[in-house]
Amino acid sequence: MDIKRVRKKSISEKIVAQLKEMIGQGQLKPGDRLPAERNLAEMFGVSRTTVREGIKALAESGVLESRQGAGTFVSEVDPSQVSVIESVLSGDHDMRDVFAVRKMLEPEIAALAAQKRSPAEIYKLEAILSEQEEAVRKGETGSDYDQRFHRMLADASGNLVLREMVKALHDAFAQSRSMIIQSEERQRASLAAHRAIVEAVKHGHGMQAERAMREHLDEVENIIFDNQK
Structure with a gap:
């Protein structure tokens, strides 16, 4: 070399x-x-x-x-694919548009994770949940754990391109975060939803995992945009 x-x-x-x-x-x-x-x-x-x-x-x-x-x-992800994803999501985007794409992808990612997860990936997801719970208990935002959770779930789906897309989507979302998004209400809702998703993934319930993720994103979206009215 x-x-x-x-x-x-x-x-x-x-x-x-x-x-x-x-x-x-x-x-x-x-x-x-x-x-x-x-x-x-x-x-x-x-x-x-x-x-x-x-x-x-x-x-x-x-x-x-x-x-x-x-x-x-x-990584075996095609660099050209990553470049396209990054170029599409670079810049200042409306969070509603970001959420629309997340709601297309992440429920399917949760369903795939339920099919393809490994014991090691379940262990990591549960470890992230424990850390997030401790952060929320201490009054911290827990936003870092939230991002790690969604990326780990994408890892468990077995699709590296989806993992890159989730990362790009969450990076775009993070650029537009406000204190409202990190409210106590949002943190409690996020933690409860993550628990439901992990439980479904752990037991291989794809439809349940997909539904739990969709409900999670709907709930987060409502919290954000209701507070912005």
């Missing part, structure tokens, strides 16, 4: 940029496994913590994916 050592200013960002460049040039291809963190740290001349931060950023954007017990791989 043609890896250049980086200076210790904005280190993780430079690692992200360099790995993206290597993927764009074909030095790293979809499905390729990255070297171990220790080896990457030696190649870049930085700490393993810094490498981990760069990998986490790329994983969150869908460029890389971590597979438990196997390592980190270049």
